[in-house]
Amino acid sequence: MYDSRTGTTKGAAEEMVRKAVAAGHEATAVTVAAANAAEVSAADAVCIGSWVEGLFFIRQHATAATMRFIDELAFDGTPAAVFCTYKTAVGKTLATMARALEARGARVTGRLKSRGPIAGAGFDAWLESLPAKAMPPT
Numbered sequence: 001m002y003d004s005r006t007g008t009t010k011g012a013a014e015e016m017v018r019k020a021v022a023a024g025h026e027a028t029a030v031t032v033a034a035a036n037a038a039e040v041s042a043a044d045a046v047c048i049g050s051w052v053e054g055l056f057f058i059r060q061h062a063t064a065a066t067m068r069f070i071d072e073l074a075f076d077g078t079p080a081a082v083f084c085t086y087k088t089a090v091g092k093t094l095a096t097m098a099r100a101l102e103a104r105g106a107r108v109t110g111r112l113k114s115r116g117p118i119a120g121a122g123f124d125a126w127l128e129s130l131p132a133k134a135m136p137p138t
């Protein structure tokens with residue numbers, strides 16, 4: 001799930017989905033406005049991203065829509081990652097998003113940032129840390 005104003009965060013989310021699908025997972029990129037909180041809460045893993053809003057050098061934060069969406073979720077130990085796209089500095093953006101997600105029961109194991117429409121450094125490692133999709137019984 002992502003919030004994007006001019007497409008950068010959307011591009012980053014879409015690249016992450018391509019990587020997740022290539023690794024054998026089922027994954028979709030949906031805006032926080034369109035996402036269904038119950039469906040997201042039932043996912044095996046989630047990654048939530050926002051563009052960084054602030055005064056460029058101070059008071060950076062995720063968008064209000066992103067934080068509102070996080071507050072609608074309810075997890076029971078689901079592995080999660082937070083990500084943001086930015087230009088100059090992210091400040092406490094990722095820490096605040098992670099804390100909010102953990103308050104909703106997620107286990108935040110990835111914190112990623114990028115300066116363009118690309119997956120942040122560490123995304124591949126986060127993906128590899130996820131449990132493989134359960135195989136059907138033989």
Ligand SMILES: Cc1cc2nc3c(=O)[nH]c(=O)nc-3n(C[C@H](O)[C@H](O)[C@H](O)COP(=O)(O)O)c2cc1C
Pocket residue numbers: 003004005006007008009010051052053054055056057058059060061085086087088089090115116
């Ligand atoms: C109103 C506004 C405030 C911003 N504040 C910050 C900031 O405090 N720090 C920063 O690094 N980037 C800041 N940016 C840059 C965006 O976070 C960055 O360009 C982002 O990748 C845009 O994502 P999007 O294309 O998905 O909307 C700001 C952009 C806007 C429009």
